[in-house]
Amino acid sequence: MRAEEGIFTRIIEAIQDIGDIGATVDEISKRVSLERHTLSKYLNQLRADGRISYKQIGRAKVWFVSKAPLQHIFRLSEDEKTYTEKIFSRILSDMPEGILILDFDYNILFMNRYLVALYGDCVGDKFHYVFFGSRNDPTEIKELIDGRVEEVETRVEDVRGRILDIKARPVENPDGSSSIIAIIRDVTERVKNEERIRNLSELHRLLGEAVNRSYTIDQLCSTILRNLRDVIGFDMGDILIYDPVEDALASYSSYSSHGVSEEVKECERILAREAIRRKKAFTFTRFHDSGRGIDEGGERPEPGEIVTRMVEGYELQELHAIPLKTKGAIHGALLIFTRRGRKLSEGDMDLLEGISESIAGGIAKIKAEEEWRLRANVIEISAHPIFMTSPSGKFTYANPAFLRVWGYEAEEEVVGRPWSDFWVNDDVLGVIRERGSWRGSLVAKRRDNSEFTIPLFASLIIGKKGPLQLVGIVNSGIR
Amino acid sequence: MVWYRKETGEEEVTTAPASWRATVMVVDDEPDVLLSVTQILDANNYRTIGARDGYECLMKLRERGDVPDVLLLDIMMPGLSTKDLLNYIESDNRLSNMKIIFLTAIHSQEAEEIGLLNSRQVVDFIEKPFTVRRMLEAVEKAIGKESDSESE
Numbered sequence: 001m002r003a004e005e006g007i008f009t010r011i012i013e014a015i016q017d018i019g020d021i022g023a024t025v026d027e028i029s030k031r032v033s034l035e036r037h038t039l040s041k042y043l044n045q046l047r048a049d050g051r052i053s054y055k056q057i058g059r060a061k062v063w064f065v066s067k068a069p070l071q072h073i074f075r076l077s078e079d080e081k082t083y084t085e086k087i088f089s090r091i092l093s094d095m096p097e098g099i100l101i102l103d104f105d106y107n108i109l110f111m112n113r114y115l116v117a118l119y120g121d122c123v124g125d126k127f128h129y130v131f132f133g134s135r136n137d138p139t140e141i142k143e144l145i146d147g148r149v150e151e152v153e154t155r156v157e158d159v160r161g162r163i164l165d166i167k168a169r170p171v172e173n174p175d176g177s178s179s180i181i182a183i184i185r186d187v188t189e190r191v192k193n194e195e196r197i198r199n200l201s202e203l204h205r206l207l208g209e210a211v212n213r214s215y216t217i218d219q220l221c222s223t224i225l226r227n228l229r230d231v232i233g234f235d236m237g238d239i240l241i242y243d244p245v246e247d248a249l250a251s252y253s254s255y256s257s258h259g260v261s262e263e264v265k266e267c268e269r270i271l272a273r274e275a276i277r278r279k280k281a282f283t284f285t286r287f288h289d290s291g292r293g294i295d296e297g298g299e300r301p302e303p304g305e306i307v308t309r310m311v312e313g314y315e316l317q318e319l320h321a322i323p324l325k326t327k328g329a330i331h332g333a334l335l336i337f338t339r340r341g342r343k344l345s346e347g348d349m350d351l352l353e354g355i356s357e358s359i360a361g362g363i364a365k366i367k368a369e370e371e372w373r374l375r376a377n378v379i380e381i382s383a384h385p386i387f388m389t390s391p392s393g394k395f396t397y398a399n400p401a402f403l404r405v406w407g408y409e410a411e412e413e414v415v416g417r418p419w420s421d422f423w424v425n426d427d428v429l430g431v432i433r434e435r436g437s438w439r440g441s442l443v444a445k446r447r448d449n450s451e452f453t454i455p456l457f458a459s460l461i462i463g464k465k466g467p468l469q470l471v472g473i474v475n476s477g478i479r
Numbered sequence: 480m481v482w483y484r485k486e487t488g489e490e491e492v493t494t495a496p497a498s499w500r501a502t503v504m505v506v507d508d509e510p511d512v513l514l515s516v517t518q519i520l521d522a523n524n525y526r527t528i529g530a531r532d533g534y535e536c537l538m539k540l541r542e543r544g545d546v547p548d549v550l551l552l553d554i555m556m557p558g559l560s561t562k563d564l565l566n567y568i569e570s571d572n573r574l575s576n577m578k579i580i581f582l583t584a585i586h587s588q589e590a591e592e593i594g595l596l597n598s599r600q601v602v603d604f605i606e607k608p609f610t611v612r613r614m615l616e617a618v619e620k621a622i623g624k625e626s627d628s629e630s631e
Contacts, residue, residue, distance in 0.1 A: 327585075434518065434519070434522045435519060435522040435523055435611075436515075436519035436522070436523070436611025436612070436614070436615065437610070437611045437612045437615060457612075459610040459611045459612040459613075460515070460519070460610070460611045461608050461609065461610050461611075462512060462515055462516065462607065462608060462609055462610075462611065462614070463512075463607055463608035464509065464512070464584045464607050464608070465509055465511055465512065466509060466510075466511025466512050466514070466515055467511070467515050468608050469608075471610065
């Protein structure tokens with residue numbers, strides 16, 4: 001008990017004696033025989049403890065003994081409660097969200113079972129210390145206390161990283177003083193789920209964008225890995241691309257909170273090769289604390305000393321290797337490692353399988369585009385004039401050699417123009433359309449209308465839906 | 480030389496040239512592809528039979544007295560699966576000399592993965608889009624004759 005407790009008791013009794021109208025400092029001072037200055041100090045201490053409160057009337061403060069709402073109900077035994085109080089206390093106690101009552105000095109006057117389960121019974125302690133471990137209130141409840149707002153709705157993170165939704169209002173007590181009643185909900189799971197869904201949507205959007213925007217494989221892998229980490233929170237991750245011609249694996253993007261050593265890279269290659277060989281995902285899980293691992297993929301090859309050493313050295317728990325495969329080919333492997341104690345859920349694994357298909361599809365498309373760009377370059381640098389037209393003979397493309405031989409400077413001058421602007425004989429176009437291809441010498445027409453004879457080979461190109469284009473290759477060596 | 484064909488490629492030629500280079504059955508569910516390919520083959524002295532899906536191909540193979548030399552076959556078609564059609568062809572001794580060329584939008588790796596390239600009768604695989612030149616060469620190679628389609 002504090003030394004001042006005797007004085008505190010006298011002050012509280014004095015206020016109670018004066019009655020429900022409240023007591024001014026002068027009135028209390030006379031009854032407890034303390035001078036104003038000393039009394040004020042004690043009054044403020046009592047107020048800080050939540051035992052008394054005051055109401056500002058003009059320039060004077062009128063003091064009351066705190067009669068906090070709700071609080072007394074829970075201090076009564078069941079027998080002492082009225083029927084209404086019993087029902088009310090049970091409802092409040094069992095509510096699936098937190099109910100908190102504070103006085104204007106942030107003292108906790110009441111917390112229901114929900115909050116007691118989260119923070120322990122902290123009645124009498126300061127709200128901001130219990131919830132945020134802080135000397136000051138980081139929420140907007142001060143706005144309520146200062147009377148600037150009628151209600152506060154805020155989302156904050158507490159001292160243990162929980163995300164809380166707080167909705168608070170002032171309530172007037174029977175003695176005329178005010179308290180704060182707050183409804184508090186732990187929304188950590190919901191926020192995390194929302195964030196996961198947001199990240200997932202973003203991941204799928206990025207996958208689509210990466211493929212459509214002609215990202216490089218490097219950009220695709222790093223973008224996916226970065227965003228995948230936001231969704232499932234792995235500790236190390238890498239995407240290794242397989243080159244079947246060279247039988248080699250290359251890392252285009254990796255993430256590691258540890259830094260990646262040569263030994264880790266070697267482990268990654270071992271695991272990636274295994275996933276590619278099996279053509280299906282497998283997981284290597286550390287069990288107990290022995291440093292040994294167990295392969296959950298159905299087959300049980302020895303993981304090898306080097307992999308076991310990595311699991312030990314980096315304190316890893318799970319190594320997931322997922323092949324990146326499309327229907328036609330395997331393009332590499334996605335590797336995800338988690339630190340000790342962190343296991344991926346089934347949902348995470350489903351996500352990884354789904355994402356790996358999308359990554360593989362993206363890689364296949366990028367590879368195909370790169371290959372076609374290379375082939376297109378061959379056409380561009382070819383010494384032979386090459387052109388394409390629609391099946392009706394309208395020019396859609398001409399390579400630089402064609403432009404040079406026909407006397408044009410830019411492709412734009414040629415595209416959209418008819419067959420007859422470049423060739424004297426229109427009948428050949430009909431023959432190509434009918435027979436599909438044609439080879440022979442033909443009289444060509446230059447930009448300046450001069451004519452020359454040149455060997456032409458032309459063929460129709462047929463696509464999924466029918467004739468697409470006509471491609472012509474001219475042998476410029478024979479003039 | 481004049482002969483007629485319905486737009487779908489379904490009907491046979493009514494007046495034939497004096498000598499066909501070979502008979503080719505074309506199976507494709509895209510009417511424009513079917514029409515173009517049969518017309519081009521016709522123009523290159525091939526006798527052609529068109530079918531719009533696997534069932535129609537199967538019925539025509541069963542009903543006809545003569546056997547096509549080459550079957551130009553799309554892989555992705557509604558109805559009877561290509562695999563079932565191949566199984567039927569392999570089981571019918573009458574068709575054992577018919578050469579099959581795939582004409583398809585899927586990649587050869589995918590076709591290999593689903594076991595379509597295992598048949599000894601499959602001699603070529605042409606991915607769409609393809610040049611007519613490539614197709615004619617494949618047909619010529621299948622029937623073992625040199626091309627004469629290049630000259631005017």
